[in-house]
Amino acid sequence: xxxxxxxxxxxxxxxxxxxxxxxxxxxxxxxxxxxxxxxxxxxxxxxxxxxxxxxxxxxxxxxxxxxxxxxxxxxxxxxxxxxxxxxxxxxxxxxxxxxxxxxxxxxxxxxxxxxxxxxxxxxxxxxxxxxxxxxxxxxxxxxxxxxxxxxxxxxxxxxxxxxxxxxxxxxxxxxxxxxxxxxxxxxxxxxxxxxxxxxxxxxxxxxxxxxxxxxxxxxxxxxxxxxxxxxxxxxxxxxxxxxxxxxxxxxxxxxxxxxxxxxxxxxxxxxxxxxxxxxxxxxxxxxxxxxxxxxxxxxxxxxxxxxxxxxxxxxxxxxxxxxxxxxxxxxxxxxxxxxxxxxxxxxxxxxxxxxxxxxxxxxxxxxxxxxxxxxxxxxxxxxxxxxxxxxxxxxxxxxxxxxxxxxxxxxxxxxxxxxxxxxxxxxxxxxxxxxxxxxxxxxxxxxxxxxxxxxxxxxxxxxxxxxxxxxxxxxxxxxxxxxxxxxxxxxxxxxxxxxxxxxxxxxxxxxxxxxxxxxxxxxxxxxxxxxxxxxxxxxxxxxxxxxxxxxxxxxxxxxxxxxxxxxxxxxxxxxxxxxxxxxxxxxxxxxxxxxxxxxxxxxxxxxxxxxxxxxxxxxxxxxxxxxxxxxxxxxxxxxxxxxxxxxxxxxxxxxxxxxxxxxxxxxxxxxxxxxxxxxxxxxxxxxxxxxxxxxxxxxxxxxxxxxxxxxxxxxxxxxxxxxxxxxxxxxxxxxxxxxxxxxxxxxxxxxxxxxxxxxxxxxxxxxxxxxxxxxxxxxxxxxxxxxxxxxxxxxxxxxxxxxxxxxxxxxxxxxxxxxxxxxxxxxxxxxxxxxxxxxxxxxxxxxxxxxxxxxxxxxxxxxxxxxxxxxxxxxxxxxxxxxxxxxxxxxxxxxxxxxxxxxxxxxxxxx
Numbered sequence: 066x067x068x069x070x071x072x073x074x075x076x077x078x079x080x081x082x083x084x085x086x087x088x089x090x091x092x093x094x095x096x097x098x099x100x101x102x103x104x105x106x107x108x109x110x111x112x113x114x115x116x117x118x119x120x121x122x123x124x125x126x127x128x129x130x131x132x133x134x135x136x137x138x139x140x141x142x143x144x145x146x147x148x149x150x151x152x153x154x155x156x157x158x159x160x161x162x163x164x165x166x167x168x169x170x171x172x173x174x175x176x177x178x179x180x181x182x183x184x185x186x187x188x189x190x191x192x193x194x195x196x197x198x199x200x201x202x203x204x205x206x207x208x209x210x211x212x213x214x215x216x217x218x219x220x221x222x223x224x225x226x227x228x229x230x231x232x233x234x235x236x237x238x239x240x241x242x243x244x245x246x247x248x249x250x251x252x253x254x255x256x257x258x259x260x261x262x263x264x265x266x267x268x269x270x271x272x273x274x275x276x277x278x279x280x281x282x283x284x285x286x287x288x289x290x291x292x293x294x295x296x297x298x299x300x301x302x303x304x305x306x307x308x309x310x311x312x313x314x315x316x317x318x319x320x321x322x323x324x325x326x327x328x329x330x331x332x333x334x335x336x337x338x339x340x341x342x343x344x345x346x347x348x349x350x351x352x353x354x355x356x357x358x359x360x361x362x363x364x365x366x367x368x369x370x371x372x373x374x375x376x377x378x379x380x381x382x383x384x385x386x387x388x389x390x391x392x393x394x395x396x397x398x399x400x401x402x403x404x405x406x407x408x409x410x411x412x413x414x415x416x417x418x419x420x421x422x423x424x425x426x427x428x429x430x431x432x433x434x435x436x437x438x439x440x441x442x443x444x445x446x447x448x449x450x451x452x453x454x455x456x457x458x459x460x461x462x463x464x465x466x467x468x469x470x471x472x473x474x475x476x477x478x479x480x481x482x483x484x485x486x487x488x489x490x491x492x493x494x495x496x497x498x499x500x501x502x503x504x505x506x507x508x509x510x511x512x513x514x515x516x517x518x519x520x521x522x523x524x525x526x527x528x529x530x531x532x533x534x535x536x537x538x539x540x541x542x543x544x545x546x547x548x549x550x551x552x553x554x555x556x557x558x559x560x561x562x563x564x565x566x567x568x569x570x571x572x573x574x575x576x577x578x579x580x581x582x583x584x585x586x587x588x589x590x591x592x593x594x595x596x597x598x599x600x601x602x603x604x605x606x607x608x609x610x611x612x613x614x615x616x617x618x619x620x621x622x623x624x625x626x627x628x629x630x631x632x633x634x635x636x637x638x639x640x641x642x643x644x645x646x647x648x649x650x651x652x653x654x655x656x657x658x659x660x661x662x663x664x665x666x667x668x669x670x671x672x673x674x675x676x677x678x679x680x681x682x683x684x685x686x687x688x689x690x691x692x693x694x695x696x697x698x699x700x701x702x703x704x705x706x707x708x709x710x711x712x713x714x715x716x717x718x719x720x721x722x723x724x725x726x727x728x729x730x731x732x733x734x735x736x737x738x739x740x741x742x743x744x745x746x747x748x749x750x751x752x753x754x755x756x757x758x759x760x761x762x763x764x765x766x767x768x769x770x771x772x773x774x775x776x777x778x779x780x781x782x783x784x785x786x787x788x789x790x791x792x793x794x795x796x797x798x799x800x801x802x803x804x805x806x807x808x809x810x811x812x813x814x815x816x817x818x819x820x821x822x823x824x825x826x827x828x829x830x831x832x833x834x835x836x837x838x839x840x841x842x843x844x845x846x847x848x849x850x851x852x853x854x855x856x857x858x859x860x861x862x863x864x865x866x867x868x869x870x871x872x873x874x875x876x877x878x879x880x881x882x883x884x885x886x887x888x889x890x891x892x893x894x895x896x897x898x899x900x901x902x903x904x905x906x907x908x909x910x911x912x913x914x915x916x917x918x919x920x921x922x923x924x925x926x927x928x929x930x931x932x933x934x935x936x937x938x939x940x941x942x943x944x945x946x947x948x949x950x951x952x953x954x955x956x957x958x959x960x961x962x963x964x965x966x967x968x969x970x971x972x973x974x975x976x
């Protein structure tokens with residue numbers, strides 16, 4: 066019976082009921098040591114109709130890749146035949162059921178590759194009966210297991226699977242669980258505490274009972290353990306409350322251990338030193354230290370340790386801490402050395418015991434740790450890999466080997482997505498070696514991490530530094546960092562820095578020199594620099610696009626994202642959409658999850674321009690979610706600033722725009738160059754607050770990075786004209802017109818004509834609007850339609866036609882614009898065109914094509930798109946990192962909203 070936990074047990078019972086009905090969920094239970102987390106989990110695990118899977122995080126296994134996942138999922142190996150073959154293969158290797166080939170390629174991203182396979186396994190098991198996953202002491206899970214379990218926890222909504230994770234607060238590692246429901250266990254109230262003591266310690270004298278109730282402060286373990294303190298030892302225990310309950314309990318357990326015979330204490334120390342608690346291993350080591358199994362009896366009698374599940378187990382994690390930390394240092398070192406001595410040389414735990422027994426640098430230990438790290442690398446366990454390489458480096462004597470191992474640690478940390486750790490390790494490398502080749506690779510990592518944080522100027526500096534190192538060690542490799550340096554200079558709008566990198570590349574005469582020069586030229590053109598004409602800049606950008614497109618599938622996802630952006634800049638939105646969507650597919654298929662947030666945001670931007678705003682929102686929302694899971698700080702900022710907030714602004718949703726802008730500002734790293742405030746300007750513009758919009762846009766155009774200005778010059782021109790200050794955008798429009806002329810795309814030419822119509826005398830404006838409308842139609846026929854921009858031109862032309870008393874023509878233009886605005890949900894624009902229609906004598910309803918996509922949630926929309934393209938539920942799940950059941954759940958929720966009943970009917974909708 067659990068005292069004082071009725072609310073908590075009811076909440077867990079509700080979770081189990083939902084899982085029985087097919088609606089899974091995850092819950093994190095937090096609280097201090099002894100507060101009752103394990104008891105609450107044990108109570109839930111008593112559900113007879115569930116398959117219960119359990120694992121416990123173990124401190125000594127924190128550096129053993131997938132130890133927790135193995136313990137949790139091994140009982141389900143009989144279901145491996147029920148899941149896709151490649152998932153079964155991944156899990157067989159991860160769970161240690163199959164040897165990993167020497168040259169096996171690690172998965173693209175651990176959380177996603179192994180996570181999706183593990184989710185498939187749980188779903189297969191849950192097809193027979195609901196599954197409950199109970200994870201105790203989750204804060205001690207190895208980082209790879211933790212990453213996979215958190216991935217799964219967020220994807221259980223349509224599975225008959227419940228997961229409960231217990232996390233200790235206070236003296237344990239931080240265990241962040243963003244996006245998961247949490248329950249905090251506090252102390253028992255006085256009534257529940259009294260009832261527990263009365264039921265479990267009925268013979269306790271009244272004065273002792275009062276003292277225990279007072280000092281335990283509602284902690285159940287303290288209520289039960291503090292009375293065991295002998296009267297003659299109470300003076301040694303801090304009863305004042307100045308120390309935490311955890312510390313006092315640890316002292317109580319330590320006192321109990323101190324009273325045991327020395328041989329018993331030795332056995333407890335050995336069990337605590339190797340948390341696998343393998344009896345054969347422990348007893349072999351004990352024999353070397355003069356102890357044997359019978360010496361454990363006093364500890365068993367005192368309920369400090371027990372034998373269960375084929376291994377030794379402490380009654381509580383604090384007992385383990387007391388047994389280990391309470392022993393003198395020399396005894397702990399001795400225990401680890403003896404454990405290493407009795408282990409098989411190939412045992413993966415042996416290097417860690419050797420390290421724990423060492424008192425200084427030791428190349429043999431460092432080499433053993435490196436071999437263990439290599440094993441983790443082969444299995445894709447990047448979290449454990451970098452920790453083990455770092456530890457190997459710490460035992461390496463000063464010299465080149467130390468720098469090399471630190472470099473491997475930094476590369477693994479970057480692969481694991483741990484930017485802060487990768488940055489810290491690269492700093493250590495700079496102090497550990499003078500090898501320019503090693504320093505070049507380390508500096509590349511530091512530059513990449515700075516780019517993740519959107520610290521563009523620092524990233525540029527580091528790429529240039531990496532190029533300098535390569536120039537000294539491997540000149541042929543200097544092209545890549547120089548190209549990246551120019552890309553960073555481009556983002557910062559700094560032509561002078563781009564020129565420096567280009568000149569450096571030309572001096573080296575490396576293969577990348579033409580690329581670096583062309584990108585620098587494009588940067589100059591966007592910066593309106595006199596050094597390069599706009600015509601030369603456009604030509605350079607088109608050469609880069611042609612080169613990279615020519616490489617086809619060989620272009621890596623990051624570079625394909627860059628190509629999609631360039632294609633957007635030259636107005637080839639159809640090609641940009643094809644490139645971005647193809648890159649998203651390639652990244653999903655290859656497991657390159659790290660590139661996905663950027664690719665999804667670019668794909669969302671192309672959908673935004675193409676007039677598919679709901680699709681754009683779905684893709685951008687996916688980018689935000691993945692960025693958070695991957696720990697990429699800049700990902701959510703860009704998705705909100707470039708797509709989500711502008712869509713909300715143009716739809717006139719002031720609250721959502723404000724929330725998205727505030728979230729972007731809050732999450733924005735230092736030295737941020739993303740135009741977050743543009744969405745607010747678009748909201749002002751949409752709502753007719755032209756002066757405010759102009760002020761914001763003018764400031765933005767003065768400081769914009771290359772490319773950002775293209776989309777907003779036409780908006781700024783219209784806001785300036787309506788605010789009566791057309792001169793404020795004269796310089797920006799002049800450059801925009803020059804770019805459009807050099808580029809030759811009908812879309813840009815249409816925008817120039819529209820702006821000229823706004824700036825012209827009223828009598829002359831109509832001709833510009835008419836030419837703009839014709840150019841929009843030409844762009845549409847060429848596959849480069851920008852529906853919202855076309856509708857804005859139709860609105861302006863319709864307004865002019867009405868003023869010119871060409872009412873029937875005006876109505877036609879205005880109705881065309883109204884249909885687009887209505888379909889997009891751009892309410893301020895729809896209302897504006899309706900006012901014009903009423904002024905033209907047309908008060909009839911606006912008929913827009915049904916916005917079927919608007920009826921769906923972002924997740925449903927993505928699933929429906931893939932299903933309409935012919936993908937199965939399993940294939941959809943792999944694309945979106947969902948289980949097949951969850952994909953089907955979203956699909957069948959979408960059917961009634963769309964008025965269809967099958968995939969065949971879905972495909973006919975033409976979504």
